[in-house]
Amino acid sequence: MTRSLDGLTFAPVADQAPGQVGTRTRFAYHEDDGRIWAEYAGGDVVRGHLVGTREGDLLDFRYVQLRTDGTTACGHCVSTVVELPDGRIRLEETWEWESRAGAGRSVVEQVTEHAR
Structure with a gap:
C-alpha cells in the first residue's frame, strides 16, 4: 500500500495511561517524498509533534509532547500502515x-x- 497520509486525521482506538494520548487526541498527518510529520492535541496532550520517515508501509518517527500538567515527554515509534476494509487507514504502533x-x-x- 502506498496511499499518502498527507492531510489525513487519526485518533487512537483506545485510551492509554493518564498523561498520554487517548481517544480525544487527534493527529493531523503530513507526508512529502518519504518524510512524515504531524501535529497532535487533545485529552491530556496540549500540543504534540512527530517527525520521521516512511518506507513503504513502515513509519519510523520521534515524538514530543506537552501535557496538561505542564510536563513534557518524548519517544520513538515505529508504525505499520494498514488499509481497513472500509478504505480508511490504520496505524499499528510500537512505541517507547x-x-x-x-x-x-x-x-x-x-x-x-x-466522525470528527
Whole structure:
C-alpha cells in the first residue's frame, strides 16, 4: 500500500495511561517524498509533534509532547500502515518513551469527516 497520509486525521482506538494520548487526541498527518510529520492535541496532550520517515508501509518517527500538567515527554515509534476494509487507514504502533521508562503498542485509525 502506498496511499499518502498527507492531510489525513487519526485518533487512537483506545485510551492509554493518564498523561498520554487517548481517544480525544487527534493527529493531523503530513507526508512529502518519504518524510512524515504531524501535529497532535487533545485529552491530556496540549500540543504534540512527530517527525520521521516512511518506507513503504513502515513509519519510523520521534515524538514530543506537552501535557496538561505542564510536563513534557518524548519517544520513538515505529508504525505499520494498514488499509481497513472500509478504505480508511490504520496505524499499528510500537512505541517507547525516551524521556522516561515505558513502552507499548497502540492503534490509531483514520477519522472521517462525519466522525470528527
